Amino acid sequence: MMIFDILTLFPEMFQSPLDSSLLKKAREKGLIQVNLHNIRDYARGKHRVTDDYPYGGGAGMVMKVEPVAEALDALLHEGVRAHVVLLTPQGEPFSQKLAGELVGHSRLVLICGHYEGVDERVREYLIDREVSIGDYVLMGGELPAMVIVDAVSRLVPGVLGNMASTSSESHTEDLLECPQYTRPSEYRGWKVPEVLLTGNHRNIEDWRRRESLRRTLNKRPDLLKRAALSEEDLKIMEALKKEG
Numbered sequence: 467m468m469i470f471d472i473l474t475l476f477p478e479m480f481q482s483p484l485d486s487s488l489l490k491k492a493r494e495k496g497l498i499q500v501n502l503h504n505i506r507d508y509a510r511g512k513h514r515v516t517d518d519y520p521y522g523g524g525a526g527m528v529m530k531v532e533p534v535a536e537a538l539d540a541l542l543h544e545g546v547r548a549h550v551v552l553l554t555p556q557g558e559p560f561s562q563k564l565a566g567e568l569v570g571h572s573r574l575v576l577i578c579g580h581y582e583g584v585d586e587r588v589r590e591y592l593i594d595r596e597v598s599i600g601d602y603v604l605m606g607g608e609l610p611a612m613v614i615v616d617a618v619s620r621l622v623p624g625v626l627g628n629m630a631s632t633s634s635e636s637h638t639e640d641l642l643e644c645p646q647y648t649r650p651s652e653y654r655g656w657k658v659p660e661v662l663l664t665g666n667h668r669n670i671e672d673w674r675r676r677e678s679l680r681r682t683l684n685k686r687p688d689l690l691k692r693a694a695l696s697e698e699d700l701k702i703m704e705a706l707k708k709e710g
């Protein structure tokens with residue numbers, strides 16, 4: 467059982483993704499548990515303020531340190547060890563590799579950053595790492611937290627059931643997936659590649675490998691630098707480059 471604790475100012479943003487599809491099933495099967503915690507519940511005073519003006523002046527508001535610290539105290543107080551992740555655009559880039567690392571922790575705490583920033587003492591004293599999901603700016607860390615719950619949950623044994631094995635898919639071996647087709651074999655004159663209809667598994671596997679290499683070369687040549695390619699793959703690549 468993998469436990470996610472999400473600290474957020476907007477817990478309602480998580481409801482429908484968690485109640486849909488495979489995440490819902492994973493929760494029902496007891497393979498994952500997602501606990502939502504409203505940071506505002508840990509803020510003091512009548513108005514339960516969670517943000518304030520930046521020291522030194524400047525535009526925008528800053529998320530306060532105390533509500534986050536006290537929310538964490540309340541959680542970690544329960545004893546279990548947890549890996550604490552802050553979601554902001556300044557974090558280390560999320561990747562399939564990092565998802566594989568995070569699934570090794572039995573409990574993840576995801577803190578969703580907000581406003582124009584987070585008091586630096588959250589970073590300095592309260593977290594294990596800071597993660598971003600890409601080079602663009604979102605309104606807050608909620609969608610990124612959901613992305614991490616999704617990417618990590620599907621690596622938890624049993625979550626995918628008998629669906630796509632996680633070993634031969636995009637990004638686990640740094641090549642893109644080959645084209646896929648299902649019935650009918652022809653629609654409006656648009657045909658499925660002949661080789662896939664033959665039942666010759668040697669030829670089908672060769673075709674799939676070549677098409678994965680072709681796609682990666684065309685769409686994501688940057689991935690090829692780290693892909694583990696065989697001698698045969700390299701020969702195919704040379705031929706693909708000549709084809710243009």
Ligand code: 6GU
Pocket residue numbers: 552553554555557579597598599600601602603604605606607610
């Ligand atoms: Cl983790 N947070 C925000 N606010 N924006 C982002 C992000 C995170 N990752 C990419 N953009």
